[in-house]
Amino acid sequence: MTHAHTHAHSGAEPAMDAGRIRGAILIYAVGLVLAGGLTAASFIAPVSGLIWAPALPVALVVFAIAQMGVHLVFFLHITTGPDNVNNALALAFGVLIVLLIMAGSLWIMGHLNHNMPPMPQLMQMQR
Amino acid sequence: MSAGGEAVFDAAEAGPGLGLRDRAGYGHGESGPASKRVIVGYGFWIFLLSDIVMFSAFFAAYAVLVGQTAGGPSGAQLFDLREVGAETACLLLSSFACGMASIAADARRFWPFQIAMAATFMLGAGFLGLELHEFAGLVARGDGPQRSAFLSAFFTLVGCHGLHITAGLMWLLTMMAQILAKGFRADILRRMLCFSLFWHALDIIWVAIFTVVYLMGAYT
Numbered sequence: 001m002t003h004a005h006t007h008a009h010s011g012a013e014p015a016m017d018a019g020r021i022r023g024a025i026l027i028y029a030v031g032l033v034l035a036g037g038l039t040a041a042s043f044i045a046p047v048s049g050l051i052w053a054p055a056l057p058v059a060l061v062v063f064a065i066a067q068m069g070v071h072l073v074f075f076l077h078i079t080t081g082p083d084n085v086n087n088a089l090a091l092a093f094g095v096l097i098v099l100l101i102m103a104g105s106l107w108i109m110g111h112l113n114h115n116m117p118p119m120p121q122l123m124q125m126q127r
Numbered sequence: 128m129s130a131g132g133e134a135v136f137d138a139a140e141a142g143p144g145l146g147l148r149d150r151a152g153y154g155h156g157e158s159g160p161a162s163k164r165v166i167v168g169y170g171f172w173i174f175l176l177s178d179i180v181m182f183s184a185f186f187a188a189y190a191v192l193v194g195q196t197a198g199g200p201s202g203a204q205l206f207d208l209r210e211v212g213a214e215t216a217c218l219l220l221s222s223f224a225c226g227m228a229s230i231a232a233d234a235r236r237f238w239p240f241q242i243a244m245a246a247t248f249m250l251g252a253g254f255l256g257l258e259l260h261e262f263a264g265l266v267a268r269g270d271g272p273q274r275s276a277f278l279s280a281f282f283t284l285v286g287c288h289g290l291h292i293t294a295g296l297m298w299l300l301t302m303m304a305q306i307l308a309k310g311f312r313a314d315i316l317r318r319m320l321c322f323s324l325f326w327h328a329l330d331i332i333w334v335a336i337f338t339v340v341y342l343m344g345a346y347t
Binding site: 016021024025028031043057064068075078083091094097098101102106 | 165169176184186216233
């Protein structure tokens with residue numbers, strides 16, 4: 001069995017050459033700059049006064065989701081390429097479940113809290 | 128390469144040596160079965176997503192309980208955002224160093240790999256040290272997890288992320304030792320791929336934590 005066959009059989013890719021190394025480092029560097037910028041924006045936005053205070057939570061969530069996207073694309077390399085279709089579909093399903101758990105919990109518990117009698121009245125009812 | 132689908136399938140079944148296995152397979156189309164690296168990455172990605180779903184349950188519990196301070200302190204009184212900023216910087220740079228380590232591993236470069244992994248470890252340990260310092264300060268002031276439902280949820284969520292980081296640091300040291308002892312073998316490189324996915328995913332969860340817990344807790 002030749003060397004090339006061993007590699008093909010075990011699924012290992014050949015070592016990267018200098019050009020591909022530079023390209024890969026560049027991708028991580030771009031990701032670091034974008035993620036660092038979004039992190040800085042998240043921490044600075046509340047103290048800068050540039051954002052209308054009631055809109056602050058929305059702005060923070062937008063920064064966070066953007067940064068998660070940067071991490072997924074530049075660090076985890078979840079792309080829409082042909083070797084990534086399964087990964088992207090699994091991610092979509094995971095996001096669906098996360099949204100159901102978060103929104104469902106907040107919705108149900110919020111209603112429960114709203115419909116709960118105040119504590120003294122509750123104690124009275126239990127007596 | 129205009130062979131029909133069935134012919135390609137037969138050739139792929141026959142194993143290496145027919146040329147098809149030498150090209151990177153994506154698992155569909157005419158390129159033959161997916162390579163082991165693609166399959167392992169996919170399987171580990173499924174695990175990471177299930178881990179993220181578990182974290183989403185802790186996030187939901189935190190969001191429901193964040194107002195239930197039982198007369199105790201709220202997030203705005205407890206959180207030191209300079210320390211959180213330092214933790215965030217440590218973890219982001221650690222994620223970048225981990226990326227450099229995985230490039231060095233793919234390029235089969237021993238010393239760049241070990242140095243980048245050591246940097247990843249130091250930054251990750253720095254994050255953990257800052258987090259433990261914060262937790263110790265809270266517990267010392269009597270604001271431990273038993274103080275209120277809010278603090279129980281806080282320690283569960285942030286502590287669970289810290290436990291993941293601790294496990295990741297031990298995995299990191301294992302990877303350094305395995306590359307040292309066994310070299311850049313295909314199976315070791317796949318483990319390294321899984322480790323880098325794990326480490327980057329932990330940084331994604333931290334983005335959610337510093338936004339939802341710390342920044343929103345301190346300012347709203």
